[in-house]
Amino acid sequence: MNMQGRCDALAAVILARCKLLGAKIAAAESLTGGLLADAFVRVPGASAVFLGSAVTYDIAAKASMLGVDAELLRLEGAVHPEVARQMAQATADLYRQPGYDAVIGLSTTGVAGPGPDGDKPAGLVYIGLALPAAFSASGQPQIVVRELHCRGSREEVRRQSVLRVLEGLSELTVNSQE
Numbered sequence: 001m002n003m004q005g006r007c008d009a010l011a012a013v014i015l016a017r018c019k020l021l022g023a024k025i026a027a028a029e030s031l032t033g034g035l036l037a038d039a040f041v042r043v044p045g046a047s048a049v050f051l052g053s054a055v056t057y058d059i060a061a062k063a064s065m066l067g068v069d070a071e072l073l074r075l076e077g078a079v080h081p082e083v084a085r086q087m088a089q090a091t092a093d094l095y096r097q098p099g100y101d102a103v104i105g106l107s108t109t110g111v112a113g114p115g116p117d118g119d120k121p122a123g124l125v126y127i128g129l130a131l132p133a134a135f136s137a138s139g140q141p142q143i144v145v146r147e148l149h150c151r152g153s154r155e156e157v158r159r160q161s162v163l164r165v166l167e168g169l170s171e172l173t174v175n176s177q178e
Helices: 001-023 035-041 059-065 070-077 081-095 154-178
Strands: 024-029 050-055 104-110 124-131 143-150
Touching: 001 024, 001 035, 001 143, 001 154, 024 035, 024 081, 035 050, 035 081, 035 154, 050 081, 059 070, 081 104, 081 124, 081 143, 104 154, 124 154, 143 154
Parallel strands: 024 050, 024 104
Antiparallel strands: 104 124, 124 143
């Protein structure tokens, strides 16, 4: 199965499982620029679970729209694990509302390429997954941040990032609830 097929299959399973559990999904995207949202909305009926995606490609947008620590962004740039963590948590908080208490927040930030961004190489990506208490073995909310080293063209790095978010979410939600 090609990468798009794998993304479609994972997204469908994740959406079905979250619907059963009453969970919602929201995203904050940087390097993926809407591709993560597309992975979900490609699935018929996604609106029952997927709330939306904030594309905060610009570093200032991460601070102003999501509340990512501006000093962290100034010192470290957007490609940093703490930025991914804050983006995931912020998007879960942004989309949480009465009736939507179990919101999973996802984030992507990184260097798609073709070249490096300062001292950060092309293909360096951080993904964040903010999980509500219902998905945690401890019964407490948790945020998982993963560092990726993707290879290929700019488009391949972006698509690999989406696939890794879906795989991580599948691992942490679908597989942990069986």
